[in-house]
Structure formats: structure tokens, C-alpha cells
Amino acid sequence: MTATVGTLAGAVWTALNENGTLNSKDLKKVAKIKADKDLFLALGWLLREDKVVVAEADKVMTVTLK
8 A cells, every 4th residue: 555655646746746736626637546535645645755735725725846
């Protein structure tokens, strides 16, 4: 499972690096992640490594690279 989450985190990081700030829906689409839980696992990995900033405004989550 650790390898899978690491791969998902890499896909999220690449999507953000190429596209800038994205909301969670667009991030899932660009990173080609199918399940919400997979996105959240990847974001947790990146948050733990202090690589991203997650914000919420008007019930929309946005993610940006640090």
C-alpha cells in the first residue's frame, strides 16, 4: 500500500507542478485518480512531507505546491 500511495502522491505533485493551484475535483481529473480516498491518501502524504498547502473557501478545497 505504501508504494501505491507514494505513486499517487507523485501524480498529484506532478499535476500541481504542471497546472498550479487546483481544486480537488480538477486535481483528481488531472492526476487521473479515480477514488476520493486515493486523493486524500496522496494529499496526506504530501502534507506530511510539507510539500502542499490545502485551503478551503466556500466548501471548495484547493491545493497548491509550497
